[in-house]
Amino acid sequence: MPSMSHAAKALLVAAMALPTAMASSDGPMVPSYEIHLQLDPTVVLDSSYRLTSPVIEEFAMPTTVTKKNVQYIDTVDEALYAQGWSCRIRNIENESGFDLTYKWRLEIENGDITTALNTAYEDGWNSGQGNYEAQVDWYLTFQELSVQRDYTASSSGYSGTDDPTEADSRTMLIDNAPKMFDNWVSSGWGTTELESGVIYGPVLTKVSVGTWNGVELDIEIWPIENSAGTGIDYLVEASFKTDNYTFADVGRTQLQDLLTSKGWFLDASNSKEALVLANYHPTS
Numbered sequence: 274m275p276s277m278s279h280a281a282k283a284l285l286v287a288a289m290a291l292p293t294a295m296a297s298s299d300g301p302m303v304p305s306y307e308i309h310l311q312l313d314p315t316v317v318l319d320s321s322y323r324l325t326s327p328v329i330e331e332f333a334m335p336t337t338v339t340k341k342n343v344q345y346i347d348t349v350d351e352a353l354y355a356q357g358w359s360c361r362i363r364n365i366e367n368e369s370g371f372d373l374t375y376k377w378r379l380e381i382e383n384g385d386i387t388t389a390l391n392t393a394y395e396d397g398w399n400s401g402q403g404n405y406e407a408q409v410d411w412y413l414t415f416q417e418l419s420v421q422r423d424y425t426a427s428s429s430g431y432s433g434t435d436d437p438t439e440a441d442s443r444t445m446l447i448d449n450a451p452k453m454f455d456n457w458v459s460s461g462w463g464t465t466e467l468e469s470g471v472i473y474g475p476v477l478t479k480v481s482v483g484t485w486n487g488v489e490l491d492i493e494i495w496p497i498e499n500s501a502g503t504g505i506d507y508l509v510e511a512s513f514k515t516d517n518y519t520f521a522d523v524g525r526t527q528l529q530d531l532l533t534s535k536g537w538f539l540d541a542s543n544s545k546e547a548l549v550l551a552n553y554h555p556t557s
């Protein structure tokens with residue numbers, strides 16, 4: 274939870290960002306929607322932890338998967354996460370460079386997306402910030418608003434899907450840090466915290482891309498350490514994206530019904546990022 278009041282933060286942001294805000298087109302951000310539903314790993318994965326044929330066939334997926342090695346950087350006491358921020362680094366199979374993401378998120382209460390967008394606007398996020406994308410992450414039992422910005426950093430010296438070391442992770446995130454992130458709490462806050470950032474993960478995820486209802490449907494498999502650190506739990510998530518609220522809302526129910534009728538649906542609601550932050554306990 275934020276340690277500063279919204280009012281105090283809005284004042285601070287206004288003081289720092291007023292000239293740009295006045296020059297840009299100004300209003301709350303317009304989000305896209307991403308629906309996330311979980312599948313039962315004991316049913317949809319085979320003994321090698323790959324999707325079974327009925328799932329692959331239902332969504333017209335190729336048998337090949339794309340590996341994405343994901344890690345988050347935060348301080349040992351999760352100072353960034355406590356302010357709504359996360360810094361993610363991914364190495365995506367066969368793509369050059371590391372993928373860097375700075376993401377801010379806000380809980381949406383009682384499905385009231387408009388209020389969340391207005392709160393974000395008071396916190397300094399507006400529709401003129403073309404480098405940022407706003408998205409409503411819509412899980413089974415909750416919704417979050419996220420605003421994110423992506424960069425690519427050189428992966429020279431690394432091979433395969435290896436993620437960068439702690440030292441390199443800190444450096445590339447500090448070097449690319451956007452001002453909205455760096456100055457969120459006070460000037461230079463973000464990069465100062467990153468100087469003592471540690472790695473949460475990595476998690477070597479596998480993504481299958483198919484289609485459903487005329488849109489791309491992804492199924493991601495995340496082998497995530499359990500909270501006791503004694504083993505791996507497989508999180509399997511189906512997701513689709515759309516700009517259309519009605520399609521998101523109706524499609525969410527339709528997809529859940531389909532998964533339920535197949536016996537694949539899992540009655541669970543997890544943000545993958547939150548689970549990794551909660552279950553990994555880096556100490557240095």
Ligand SMILES: *[C@@H]1O[C@H](CO)[C@@H](O)[C@H](O)[C@H]1NC(C)=O
Binds near residue numbers: 337338339
């Ligand atoms: C990545 O490249 C290797 C070697 O060319 C290939 O075998 C593999 O299928 C590719 N993976 C993806 C996800 O495209």
Ligand SMILES: *[C@@H]1O[C@H](CO)[C@@H](O)[C@H](O)[C@H]1NC(C)=O
Binds near residue numbers: 519
């Ligand atoms: C949004 O989705 C609904 C439900 O699928 C559809 O009826 C409507 O035409 C879509 N609107 C736009 C603007 O695409």
